[in-house]
Amino acid sequence: MSLAEIVYSQDQIARRVEELAKQIEEDLGGERPLLISVLKGSVIFLSDLVRALQIDADIDFMSITSYSGGTGPSGVVRIVKDLEDPLEGRHAVVVEDIVDTGFSLSYLLRTLGTRNPKSIKVCALVDKRVRRIADLEVDFAGFTSDDFLVGYGLDFQGRYRNLPYLAAVSDIAALAARPDALDSLFQASPGGADK
Ligand code: IMP
Ligand code: MG
Numbered sequence: 001m002s003l004a005e006i007v008y009s010q011d012q013i014a015r016r017v018e019e020l021a022k023q024i025e026e027d028l029g030g031e032r033p034l035l036i037s038v039l040k041g042s043v044i045f046l047s048d049l050v051r052a053l054q055i056d057a058d059i060d061f062m063s064i065t066s067y068s069g070g071t072g073p074s075g076v077v078r079i080v081k082d083l084e085d086p087l088e089g090r091h092a093v094v095v096e097d098i099v100d101t102g103f104s105l106s107y108l109l110r111t112l113g114t115r116n117p118k119s120i121k122v123c124a125l126v127d128k129r130v131r132r133i134a135d136l137e138v139d140f141a142g143f144t145s146d147d148f149l150v151g152y153g154l155d156f157q158g159r160y161r162n163l164p165y166l167a168a169v170s171d172i173a174a175l176a177a178r179p180d181a182l183d184s185l186f187q188a189s190p191g192g193a194d195k
Pocket of ligand 1: 098104150156
């Protein structure tokens with residue numbers, strides 16, 4: 001049995017990103033947003049999202065550490081790289097790859113909220129809503145999932161971010177034992193399975 005299967009193809013992701021961009025434009029009433037990409041997972045999503053927007057937009061990057069040893073949420077979050085410019089008076093949209101427990105994002109939102117932005121919204125490629133612990137809403141969610149996903153920015157131990165589609169891993173322990181087990185996914189059809 002295969003360890004992973006494609007759940008969202010390149011084409012499905014592209015269409016969803018277009019829809020999210022429309023939602024963001026409408027929500028902001030044409031005002032110029034600052035898209036804040038949370039490194040590293042969201043950069044691929046951000047690069048497609050910002051090009052799908054038909055309004056001018058700024059981008060900036062933040063990096064936070066969210067997990068202590070990779071075994072679960074530690075509650076310890078630290079800003080490793082901060083924004084370059086002040087947030088005061090800006091419409092901020094935090095762009096995340098995936099919101100799981102929400103611990104890292106809720107910390108980030110609290111911190112950014114103290115900087116007097118005009119508004120802060122959250123746009124996430126994947127919303128793992130059922131696993132949420134922190135009290136927060138994703139304003140613009142691409143897909144919902146309960147699975148462990150790789151591809152399109154999402155990684156397993158730093159690998160598989162550059163798969164052009166999203167694949168669900170059925171057995172994390174088996175993948176941990178053999179981290180290159182999904183290498184064959186790179187040879188899957190270029191457009192992915194367009195389900
Ligand atoms: P949380 O919302 O604070 O639990 O953490 C979310 C972070 O955990 C994401 O930004 C990812 O780095 C990582 N993560 C959670 N679920 C997944 C997944 O399914 N695939 C890859 N990374 C994940
Ligand atoms: Mg992340």
